[in-house]
Amino acid sequence: MSDRELAIGPRLGAYGRRVLTTFVRAIVQIVVAYVGNLSLFILAVLSLAFIPLGIGVVLVPVMFQAIRTVANLQRAWAAEWSGVEIPVPYRPEPAGGLGLFGRLRWTLSDPASWRDLLWTLLNVPVALVLGVLATGMTIYGLEGVLVAPWLAQITDYGWGPFWTLDEYGAFGVIGTIVLGAALTAVSVRLGPVLLRVHALFCQSLLAPTRAALTERVQRLAETRSETVDASAAELRRIERDLHDGAQARLVALSMNIGLAEEMMRDDPETARQLLAEARAASGSALTELRDLVRGIHPPVLAERGLDGAVRALALSLPLPVDVRIDLPGRPDAPVESAAYFAVAEMLANVVKHSGSQRAWLQIEHADDRLLMIVGDDGTGGADPARGSGMRGIERRLAAFDGTMAVTSPPGGPTVVTMELPCALSSPKISPSSETG
Structure with missing residues (x-):
């Protein structure tokens, strides 16, 4: 042939x-x-x-x-x-x-x-x-x-x-x-x-239609403007924290070390006290800097992903949190950061305002959307229109075309459902488990 x-x-x-x-x-x-x-x-x-x-x-x-x-x-x-x-x-x-x-x-x-x-x-x-x-x-x-x-x-x-x-x-x-x-x-x-x-x-x-696209562009422009305003406010907060916290401690540390140098020959005992105060001040300044960095982007989020970071956050709260997470991979870093801080803000609201005895958290990924549900057995009555924290979460999610829905009847429970459109990249290293 x-x-x-x-x-x-x-x-x-x-x-x-x-x-x-x-x-x-x-x-x-x-x-x-x-x-x-x-x-x-x-x-x-x-x-x-x-x-x-x-x-x-x-x-x-x-x-x-x-x-x-x-x-x-x-x-x-x-x-x-x-x-x-x-x-x-x-x-x-x-x-x-x-x-x-x-x-x-x-x-x-x-x-x-x-x-x-x-x-x-x-x-x-x-x-x-x-x-x-x-x-x-x-x-x-x-x-x-x-x-x-x-x-x-x-x-x-x-x-x-x-x-x-x-x-x-x-x-x-x-x-x-x-x-x-x-x-x-x-x-x-x-x-x-x-x-x-x-x-x-x-x-x-x-x-x-063209009208729908115009509405969509207007919505994106509004969310971008809100995001820019939120970013500017966050930068001002970081600047204020640095000025009033770590910077002030570092200035006092420098003055104590200078005085210790001058008194080292004539009054060694006082110099040693000043150096001890300087060492304590340096530790406090280092702690404040770490807290500030953690507020910008937690190291545990970069190292362990959204799964590990949220579990660590839940363990640090003063009330029990049932955590159920099923993520076969990791979102892109900006989406992952937005999701983490949205969950963190919601859990902070639970601790501060809900009066609950326990809370629960569920995170999963389906149909190219990251679904996050935070609930508690508190008194209910949560209203996004009355709280700046929830409005901040809405702005953070809207920047990524995400949504938030709140169900909180008087007497509870409160359930907040957040969604972020995203794809997952690398596979997870270990399977998720439940944490109480």
């Missing part, structure tokens, strides 16, 4: 895989459009009509969430099959949780919900037309090559792509094979193009 013949086999295999892949994807789009989109559109419209009856208050958020699930599936297919990125345009859920009417209002006030509903309707004819074109050429072409000529040999009758084979005899058979092969070849090239056209159509309805 020649090298050319050996090379033909893999090419035919790749050709066949492309035909089959395009065919299957087009069929999937047709099925999703008719089984998924059409049924969801009808059910969503009915749920909207049932709002005055009360049952729609429950059904509308459920149906629109189902539409979002299908739309997100379409976004994933568009990126994987055609390289068309469709960003998710949905507004984040407000902090503090939502009741039935709040969830209904949040769902219907999001413009992306109505665009999704329009997409479920328009996608039915569009997916059908483009899917039939992509699959029809493949089916018709393969029929002309693999079925019609051989059926004509057995039954003296057959249907080619555009004519009956019994009318033209051998010329009809040859023409059918040639035309069928041409249609199949065209389907290999045109099928992915039609899938991309469908992806672009979906992008036109499922991607964020």
